[in-house]
Amino acid sequence: MIETFADEAALAAAAAAATVEALAAGLAARGHASLIGTGGRSPTPVYDLLSGADVNWGRVTVGLSDDRFVPITSPDSNERLVCERLLRGRAAPASFLPLYANVPSPEAAADIAEPHLRALAPFDMLFLGMGEDGHVASLIPGSPVMTAGLDPVGERYVIGVPAGVGSPPVARISLTLPALLQARITLLLIRGAVKRQIVAHGSGLPVHALLKQAKAPLRVLWTP
């Protein structure tokens, strides 16, 4: 079911409330909690709200479902977005687990991140955006690693994605479907008629691998 919100602010308020609840549950049950964020435009107002939320952020680890293989100084860096919009104010004490590393290739960065993501799973909250091509994380149609990344029994949690697909078409680092399915709750944050149509009526795109599975609870939050 797609949950419809009147505007971006209403969607952000619902997403932030669900996130605070999920992090509080993780903290109460295990003494620590995890939030895997996403890049793009969709999560930004949610990050703004969460940066002021009453959470024991010092016991929260924040990661990313994907990043571009660019340094944090780049405007294309998802890590930069999270640092600028989430990890400030009350959320400043949270720990950050990067996907990007200053190494020669996205595959080498993925190798570094892999054990840390495995140790962090299962995740208390996962945010995903979706492109108008149906991609989630950096599992992008046309990519030579998309099929491997969407293999539900694949051995990797983190993969390098060669340049040439996506916007911008830079190399990337992405969580795989087995990693995404480690979320206790996932919020798919989408906006606009095209994305609603893809979720409601499309098939065979990366997002549908998540929509059709029953292992990891998923909410779709949409606004026009």
Ligand SMILES: O=C1O[C@H](COP(=O)(O)O)[C@@H](O)[C@H](O)[C@H]1O
């Ligand atoms: O390239 C990316 O795009 C998607 C979707 O972004 P949006 O601006 O349409 O919400 C995003 O989820 C992903 O993290 C990012 O790398």
